Amino acid sequence: MDMYRDMILDHYRNPRNWGLVENPDIDHAEDNPTCGDHLHLTVKLDDQGRVAAVGWEGEGCAISQASASLLGEEIMGKTLEELKHFSKEDILDLLGISIGPVRLKCALLSLKVLKAGAYGITAWPGEEDDYE
Numbered sequence: 328m329d330m331y332r333d334m335i336l337d338h339y340r341n342p343r344n345w346g347l348v349e350n351p352d353i354d355h356a357e358d359n360p361t362c363g364d365h366l367h368l369t370v371k372l373d374d375q376g377r378v379a380a381v382g383w384e385g386e387g388c389a390i391s392q393a394s395a396s397l398l399g400e401e402i403m404g405k406t407l408e409e410l411k412h413f414s415k416e417d418i419l420d421l422l423g424i425s426i427g428p429v430r431l432k433c434a435l436l437s438l439k440v441l442k443a444g445a446y447g448i449t450a451w452p453g454e455e456d457d458y459e
């Protein structure tokens with residue numbers, strides 16, 4: 328457990344892929360409505376539709392920022408088709424600690440921004456109705 332906490336703090340203090348990419352194919356920002364924290368994600372795809380560059384900026388708690396940092400690393404090299412199935416459980420697995428209901432939106436904000444930017448899905452991950 329401590330190992331995961333240290334890992335989250337490391338991503339929070341040293342966020343990977345910090346800073347927006349130029350001429351992104353995906354460019355989307357959202358707030359966590361419960362606290363107003365903010366995440367802006369940009370993604371560049373290569374000519375095969377794979378994620379070639381990720382850049383993001385945000386303001387928020389350690390969990391939301393670590394989540395964005397981890398997600399950015401995780402999606403590198405994948406296609407949008409592959410990422411469609413990236414789920415709430417997957418992001419929680421990456422974080423590796425148990426997240427209570429109060430902090431769930433912190434953990435999911437990065438995935439929400441990706442799904443809204445890539446597919447126009449406005450529901451929070453895990454609450455999508457007509458999406459598989």
Ligand code: FES
Nearest residue numbers: 362364388391433
């Ligand atoms: Fe705002 Fe976590 S408290 S995203």
